Structures are given as C-alpha cells and as structure tokens.
Amino acid sequence: MIQKPRGTEDLFGDKAKQYLALELIIRNIAENFNFNEIKTPMFESSDLFKSNVGESTDIVTKEMYNFLDKKNRELTLRPEGTVPTVRAIIENKLYIQENLPLKLFYFSKMFRYERPQKGRMREFSQFGVEVFGPNSPELDSELISFCFMILNSIGLKNYKLNINYIVTNEERKKYIVELKKYLSSKKLCDDCATRINTNLLRVLDCKIDRHQFDDIIDMKDFLSEEDKKFYNELKRNIKNIGIEFIEDKKLVRGLDYYTGLVYEIVDQDGITIIGGGRYNNLVEKMANINLQASGFGVGMERLLISLDNQNISLFESYKLDAFLIALTDKAKALSNILLFMLRNSNLKVDLEYMNKNLKSAFKSAERYNPKSIIIIGDNEIKENVVIIKNQDTKKEEKVSFDKIVDYLKKG
Structure with a gap:
C-alpha cells in the first residue's frame, strides 16, 4: 500500500x-x-x-x-x-x-x-x-x-x-571582529567551522553548539x-x-x-x-x-x-439534532425530502445509508450521539407521520410531517 x-x-x-x-x-x-x-x-x-x-x-x-x-x-x-x-x-x-x-x-x-x-x-x-x-x-x-x-x-x-x-551597519562589523575572537576558543561542529567564514551569525543559531555560548559578548553593547x-x-x-x-x-x-x-x-x-x-x-x-x-x-x-x-479544546463537540432511519424503499425515497427540509431549517441531521436492519441502524445512530432518532416506514407514510425517539428520555412519539421541525427545535 x-x-x-x-x-x-x-x-x-x-x-x-x-x-x-x-x-x-x-x-x-x-x-x-x-x-x-x-x-x-x-x-x-x-x-x-x-x-x-x-x-x-x-x-x-x-x-x-x-x-x-x-x-x-x-x-x-x-x-x-x-x-x-x-x-x-x-x-x-x-x-x-x-x-x-x-x-x-x-x-x-x-x-x-x-x-x-x-x-x-x-x-x-x-x-x-x-x-x-x-x-x-x-x-x-x-x-x-x-x-x-x-x-x-x-x-x-x-x-x-x-x-x-x-x-x-558599521557597528555590526565591529561586533563580528569580537565575535570571531570569542569563537576562536570554542570547539565547533563542522557546519559552524564553515559558517565562521561564510555567515558568522548563523553560528549562534546552531542547535549543536549553542549551549557553549552562554557567556557570549552582547550585541547590545555594539548598537x-x-x-x-x-x-x-x-x-x-x-x-x-x-x-x-x-x-x-x-x-x-x-x-x-x-x-x-x-x-x-x-x-x-x-x-x-x-x-x-x-x-x-x-x-x-x-x-x-x-x-x-x-x-x-x-x-x-x-x-x-x-x-x-495543555488539554485545551477550541471547539465544542456537537450532537446531531436527529438521525433518520428509513425502513422501506418508499421511506428511503421520502428521506431526501425530509433531510432537505430539516437541514434547510438549520438542523443537523444525517441518514442511515447502509441498508441495515433496525437493530443495526440503532447502533449506527449511537456513533453520532443524536438528540433524537427519526423512524419512517410505509405505515408512517400512510399516516403522514414519523416516529421520533428522544434519546434522553427514551420516549417515542408520532409527529406529523408538518410539525417535525418545530418538535426537534423544542428539543
């Protein structure tokens, strides 16, 4: 791979x-x-x-x-x-x-x-x-x-x-002269030995040799x-x-x-x-x-x-407002309309897409930790309702299509 x-x-x-x-x-x-x-x-x-x-x-x-x-x-x-x-x-x-x-x-x-x-x-x-x-x-x-x-x-x-x-400027040239004198007594890595002649200030940035320079001459004295x-x-x-x-x-x-x-x-x-x-x-x-x-x-x-x-999180984990389970082909056909309606009302919702049975679909819902689960099958379509299960209270209610948004927003 x-x-x-x-x-x-x-x-x-x-x-x-x-x-x-x-x-x-x-x-x-x-x-x-x-x-x-x-x-x-x-x-x-x-x-x-x-x-x-x-x-x-x-x-x-x-x-x-x-x-x-x-x-x-x-x-x-x-x-x-x-x-x-x-x-x-x-x-x-x-x-x-x-x-x-x-x-x-x-x-x-x-x-x-x-x-x-x-x-x-x-x-x-x-x-x-x-x-x-x-x-x-x-x-x-x-x-x-x-x-x-x-x-x-x-x-x-x-x-x-x-x-x-x-x-x-000119003050830097004076500092460089003194810095070279200071470094002449130090045992430097191969890279720094080259930098002395090419770019002296780079020596101060060296990860290997930097610990040797605690007593280095101070640039501020040359400003x-x-x-x-x-x-x-x-x-x-x-x-x-x-x-x-x-x-x-x-x-x-x-x-x-x-x-x-x-x-x-x-x-x-x-x-x-x-x-x-x-x-x-x-x-x-x-x-x-x-x-x-x-x-x-x-x-x-x-x-x-x-x-x-420091265990600092900048975002709040959110719950889905609802997770939709469609039990039949007719219900699946209707699910896109329901999803659009709910999302268009600024609700966070998702759908069980994997054609699982009801028990497995409920397990899928647990992964998203939704506030509610919406269940729709052929009988619900005939009655023009859905079943909404509140995940906190575990109570189920039948809710008509035109009341779903209000119901979910009330929590």
Whole structure:
C-alpha cells in the first residue's frame, strides 16, 4: 500500500476541527488589527529563495524542495512566507505610498526537507503577518501584542517571549571582529567551522553548539545610538501593555534577512511557536526600493501540539439534532425530502445509508450521539407521520410531517 510521504500528516476528525477553530480565531484577530489577506503560489523560482533567505542558511543548503519543470526551470516549494510576500508586493506594485502601511497576513503550506520529529514536519502550515512602511517601535509593539492576543484568545498558558536586537551597519562589523575572537576558543561542529567564514551569525543559531555560548559578548553593547533608542522604546512599549520578556543575546533567528529586532515565543515544553522580527533591507535588496518591514510567523501544527499538551479544546463537540432511519424503499425515497427540509431549517441531521436492519441502524445512530432518532416506514407514510425517539428520555412519539421541525427545535 502506498503511504503518505514521511514528514506529512493526514488531518481529520477532532484535529481538523481544532485546526479550523484555531484558524477562525486568528482570522478574527487579524481583522481586528486591520490586516488583509494575501495568497502567493505554493512554488516559486528557486533563485528567489537562494538570493534572499540566505545562501548559507540551513533552509537553502539542506532543506529546500527543488525541482525542474518541463522547460528545465528550477522551482522550489515554498519553504517560508516572507520572501514570496515581498516578491508579490514588488511585482504587483503594492508598495505605492497610498497603500502604506501595507498590513498583510496569510495562511500557507510550507515545505522543508528536515528530519521529522514532534513539531517539525516536512509539510507544515504557517500563519504569517507582514507589515511594510514604517520603521517604528510602536508597530513592532503592536505585532508582539498581536502574538499575545492570539495566545491569550486560545487560552494557552506558560509561554515566554525572548527578544534580541541584531546589530547592523558599521557597528555590526565591529561586533563580528569580537565575535570571531570569542569563537576562536570554542570547539565547533563542522557546519559552524564553515559558517565562521561564510555567515558568522548563523553560528549562534546552531542547535549543536549553542549551549557553549552562554557567556557570549552582547550585541547590545555594539548598537548605534539610534538602534539603542529604538530597542529601548520597544521594550518600554511592551512593558506598558503588561508583556514580560527575556533578553536572549544568542537569538538571531534562522533567516539572513532579519535586521534589528528579533523575537521568539516558546511554550512550556520549549517549542518555538511564534517567531518574527524586522527586515528593513529585504525589499531594497530585491528591488532597490527603500521600504522597511516587520513581521512574524506562527507554526500552526506546533500551536496545536501546545494546545493538546495543555488539554485545551477550541471547539465544542456537537450532537446531531436527529438521525433518520428509513425502513422501506418508499421511506428511503421520502428521506431526501425530509433531510432537505430539516437541514434547510438549520438542523443537523444525517441518514442511515447502509441498508441495515433496525437493530443495526440503532447502533449506527449511537456513533453520532443524536438528540433524537427519526423512524419512517410505509405505515408512517400512510399516516403522514414519523416516529421520533428522544434519546434522553427514551420516549417515542408520532409527529406529523408538518410539525417535525418545530418538535426537534423544542428539543
């Protein structure tokens, strides 16, 4: 038997309901924050990601799903959402002044060839937010409050916010010199030994070596006065709205386009469920357009895991209002009319389709846990009635066709 690819999952039953409920909650919050939805293609030119995510990142060097189309063009299944969104706003000229600030969100499937484990799949879903225009600590405070509103709205507890501010421009060069000196005394993994000469900040994101860097020199000591002001205002803003945070001097995120503020929200089990920050140079790099930007991404599957670990359900299991059992061919012919009438009256109903005898049909009904069971046979058709059995009281009553809806709605 052919099975699903490794690192993917089938979503059904209560888990599918949980996912839908989570998405609806987030959509409502996005609307309250005045964001508009954007959808980009599931695959893009491979060069789009290679040039802009970072050629030495794990995503580009190890994890992208690349393929050639019939004209030998190299394409990639989308591994992250920010770069395609930037491509879309450039291509469609959404960056015009009248549109700013441009506030966008998306729900997208992402694909990364990683070793599958809990909370890390090869196909995964992400809710993403991107804002283009202002370089503003107030905006970043708003985005962090957006993250917290999502988590508070779903009832998640015991999570923490980690923040850092990545040094940029000339100050970054000075930091790099000191960082190289610091790392020269460390025994690093093979990947990090290469990163020292290609992309030094990636070393701080290493899962293998990160534990060695607790005493690492602090980027904040190298920030320009302007960046210090921005960072301090951001921290003051989120404190003022009651958001606590931890400053993590090793936090750089896994993508090269981040500049300045970066942050992650980690659940009680240490799983990163939200990550984001500012990427002020990405639009300019891609299209020579000076447009600052900031955003975050939510791992939907990881959030579902966190909800499950804390026994939080976002949906209420509902009962069918009625389950219909038709005993004869004439009754089956009438059942479609009854189903349409009841559903058209906003009642949740279903029908026994498997031609079972009455005893087996009642067992089928138990699987759906209906409030009532409706039985109809030839005798009932002659009398223009149905038999309705209330599953709570176990009482049966004959109810005329024109009274069924009222009877069921009264319960």
